[in-house]
Amino acid sequence: MPREPSGAARPGSVVPTPGDDGPATAGRGSDIARDALRAAREASAAKSAQRAGERRGVPRLGRAGKRRRWSGPGPDDRDPQTLGRVVSRVALDRGWSPRLTDATVLGRWPQLVGDDVADHCTPISLRDGELVLQAESTAWATQLRMLQRQLLVRLAGAVGKDVVRRIRVVGPSGPTWKHGPRTVRGRGPRDTYG
DSSP states (O other): OOOTTTSSOOTTOOOOTTOOSSSTTTHHHHHHHHHHHHHHHHHHHHHHHHHHHHTTTOOOOTTTBBBBBBOOOOOOSSSSSHHHHHHHHHHHHTTTHHHHHHHHHHHHHHHHHHHHHHHEEEEEEEEETTEEESSHHHHHHHHHHHTTHHHHHHHHHHTTTOOEEEEEOOOOOOOOOOOOOOOOOSOGGGOOOO
């Protein structure tokens, strides 16, 4: 039998023409496999591009266009936070930071200035950058006045600049018996001591 050329059509078969979507496009199995492989590669490339965008910070969008609600391997604001971080964020949001800094100075006084100085004076108040110290004796009041510059430098390094701008040293005070709006002039109960 004579052989037909490979490009020739057999009798009764349909020859595909360009742009014809008729039965010839559904014909060969290898064409179907190539189309499925091409579609799978395109889907894989789109997924890889989406993952690369997420790593760069582009949010992943779901079906409705909303960001997914899980965080992934990196730290996120929705992850559990340490107590110190949460407290500092709340203090910053509510404007409590200056008060907390003042409380830090008063509460950590021995660690900030050292035990030697802390044993002989007590911080009374810290308002508007002025720290009021009460010395246990007049000699220590004089000593603290001489140490003011070193104390200011040490406090600035520990709690920040401009938290404590001035130090006022108050000497020891004796007990008072004046309680209330009405008092009597004179020596008061001290005259019974002898």
